[in-house]
Amino acid sequence: MKELVRDITSRDVDFAKWYTDVVRVADLVDYSSVKGSMIIRPYGYAIWENMMNILDQEFKKRGTLNVQMPMFIPESLLNVEKEHVEGFAPEVAWVTHGGNEKLEERMCVRPTSEVLFCDHFKKIIKSYRDLPLIYNQWCTIVRWEKTTRPFLRSREILWQEGHTMHANREEAIAKTKEMLKVYEDFQRNYLALPVIVGKKSDKEKFAGAEETYTIEAMMYDGVALQNGTSHYFGQGFSKAFGIEFLNKENKLENPYQTSWGCTTRMIGAIIMTHSDDYGLVLPPKIAPIKVNLIPIGKNEEVLKTMEEIKASLDKENITNTIDTSDKTPGFKFAESEVKGYPIRMELGPRDLEQGVITLVRRDTLEKKTVSISDVVREVETLLDDIQTNLYNRALERRNSMLYDAQTWEEFLSLANVKPGFIKVNWCGDVSCEDKIKNETGYKSRCIIEEEKADGKCVCCGKEAKCKIYFGKQY
């Protein structure tokens, strides 16, 4: 097992290499013969299943209905909304032949499904009584990325996409923000990610949206990962598609639309926020296996006690696995660390004599000896501790990389020296946004809606309109 650990590049030496080492060594993904597409292996997929289950419940609590749309979009349908097609056409995969025959009209594999939902909504929306429609689908989308990295950027993306239609603007905006809050709460409470939420600049908006709200997570290296977005479309698509409903005043009106999505990229965010040079670190609330039981030696009493503890954990629905293989304890410990099981449990004959057992928490690698009779309670407490500690640790690190820049010189010196997010006053002009990006590589992350501008634009010195974060991004 030492080999495994040695296989992981140090996070502080080469973060990009460290990341791909961790996803590989922890058996999360495998590369495939299909360029730009990855295989999500059982352990990686189990994390995604946990994410899907929790989010799906949150969606359903809020009246969301799951559906399934076609995976193909005929070119003419993609072309209906102008901004949308301009944004997506350059990065779609085109199907041109079915069997041996050339198609009359080529179709792309969906890069997102706004146009498919609108095409359906047009048929089923007639009156305000049909609204709101709150739909979601779990599916795979395709975007023809040039460079790809497991979970972060991939030609095929597993995600959910919610699509809703409302009778008025206020309700649609409220839904946009409600679903953003669902993502925020999920990422804070389950993934232990201290995310920053805000509004995208016009330049960074989703193609066709009036407003895009975003979840921005900061990785260990200070680089941003956009980790979920929620869009308000106004009536743009509904006008382009001719979707109309009879409102309460008996007049025809175009409905107001939202969409919101998050992807397996969240797995990448967990890794790049919490993991370390020993391998994966998973927040207990999302970990497929919470406790790894390792009996030391072949002592029958030890094995029997471990099986009893396993049964007690099972009873409390604390997922666990027991390692009775022939590998050495040292190998098993290292493997447990690579896989990121939140707690490792070690029991040897001498421990048993004394009625104690050792718990090793993955986040700090600290050991704790507890009474066997208390072990389930101790595990529960420790899992809570780990969850809280991971969040607090990430929050502290994130806060240490949040900066303010009042002047262009301050901005340059921060951008060139310290990784992180830089908060600035901004005039709102895309020319300043472009200049910052071109000269520093920092892109606008999100407009901070709770704060007001309190000075001049950091770039041009004109009156600022808002506060905004800039940062490098994955």
Add this chain to the structure above:
Amino acid sequence: MKELVRDITSRDVDFAKWYTDVVRVADLVDYSSVKGSMIIRPYGYAIWENMMNILDQEFKKRGTLNVQMPMFIPESLLNVEKEHVEGFAPEVAWVTHGGNEKLEERMCVRPTSEVLFCDHFKKIIKSYRDLPLIYNQWCTIVRWEKTTRPFLRSREILWQEGHTMHANREEAIAKTKEMLKVYEDFQRNYLALPVIVGKKSDKEKFAGAEETYTIEAMMYDGVALQNGTSHYFGQGFSKAFGIEFLNKENKLENPYQTSWGCTTRMIGAIIMTHSDDYGLVLPPKIAPIKVNLIPIGKNEEVLKTMEEIKASLDKENITNTIDTSDKTPGFKFAESEVKGYPIRMELGPRDLEQGVITLVRRDTLEKKTVSISDVVREVETLLDDIQTNLYNRALERRNSMLYDAQTWEEFLSLANVKPGFIKVNWCGDVSCEDKIKNETGYKSRCIIEEEKADGKCVCCGKEAKCKIYFGKQY
């Protein structure tokens, strides 16, 4: 609501039209602008979610691990196994361009994923210790069908595909049969389908398989629906892909493979087995909503009592919906029938005075008046009754359409007059199978493994090798 009912063609007048009427009127699907692809609407998708949840649990109980493979297959990878590519190449969708660039090698959208799994297995299988590998994925596949019908035959198919690798032939065959049994039990116990299971003839086998086992369901009109298959591949793919493992004797060996899949077609099977001229009929165990509560009038006490009953049902996890809309009771009753809610509950002021409530079962439309204080228990009993009755009714009908034919004349007279499955002795020659198909439209359904041949081949008169069912198919 009368309009809705009137919209349904009678099942005995035009079965095909009746079917598409039911799927449309019950809001299960919508047609899309994407030729050959359907939209699965919330009510239809909720049925599929129930199916996925139950099957996924059964898979996991048997050690199955979920994964996610790429959705594209490069042409060279599809070409590795000869029979397989011959079977599938004519019916795949080809992606030729990514964005504005022509791909160096075209890729098809997976019609099934054997080659993708093998490509991965080759990398991860080294020793007998790595076996068995029991993988599954829930995904969408594409087969370029010329004619399509909702749920039955579609260009895009939602399904699961299990793929396993084993260290020996016996274990792989046992897995093939184990998963067939999972399908059979699920379809009998949850979908109330009295399915027939057996082995496909060589001609009807899956492309590349040594043996294909099948679940054959008989629809109301006597026509067969192949409703799940499980394949044993032997070492065909593992040899073609060069997958090898070091066996216990420390020798290199090719592993033994299986795959098994079932699709949303099962929703079609439920409809065509149980539903009637009033709309959908769903087995309670798979119905998204088991009880539809309809208060008669606006009486506050009635509404209050209905809400209390709803709360009691919720407590017992009996899914239900209450209809307090302005529609007339007659309209609500008809809608309840169209949607196939297993039980409709009617409560009016006079019922309330007498402390009783009316339960209407969807399968027989029989009414029953029960004491309000007993209503939850009565509902539970009635749901069980409906589930059992649907199975027995379908079994009785199916049995009435199972025939034996000893001679070619008998076969012709049955095939030309009575819809159903015809059991015959068969020599095993594909020429006889072809002749039967060409002259009667009956295809071989499955070889009956429990019965031995007891006469001459029904077609050629030579010594028979087995008993087999023939039938028309969807």
